Amino acid sequence: MKxxxxxxxxxxxxxxxxKMMAAQEELHEMSFESSAGGGMVTVVANGKKEITDVQIKEDVVDPDDVEMLQDLILTATNDVIKQIDDKTNETMGQFTQGMNMPGMF
Known part of the structure; x- marks a missing residue:
């Protein structure tokens, strides 16, 4: 090789x-949102997978059914994290496409 x-x-x-660093920074600044229970629980996170907001409608707060509220929060949180992972793979995958680099993104 010359x-x-x-x-x-x-x-x-x-x-x-x-370009990779710029794309990663852009991802970190993005906002992702997921709702569960028909909008009764909403979770917002940034691209760093940090939860930035949780909104719970009063109607879903039932002291006799705390498990349902917990399930809604888990569902919304897991979905927002999946959205971040999917977007990260889509965005960063363009840089590793065709390369055999295990463990990259």
């Missing part, structure tokens, strides 16, 4: 790395 080719390859790798 030195010029290696230099070009390194420049391309650096360019791709900058």
């Amino acid at each position: 030195g010029g080719n290696m230099g070009n390859m390194m420049k391309q790798m650096q360019k791709m790395q900058k």
Whole structure:
């Protein structure tokens, strides 16, 4: 391999790395939302998988049925995390497509 080719390859790798970092930062700033129970429970998270808001409608708060409320919160939370994972795989997968790099994203 000639030195010029290696230099070009390194420049391309650096360019791709900058694009990956920008895409990752953009993902981290995104907001994801999921509801359960017909909107009775809503969970909002950012792309870092940090829960930023939980909204619970008063109608769903029943002291005699706490398990239902817990289930709704779990459902909404798990769904919002899946949305983040799916978006991350979709966005970051473009950088690893065709590469055999186990453990990447």
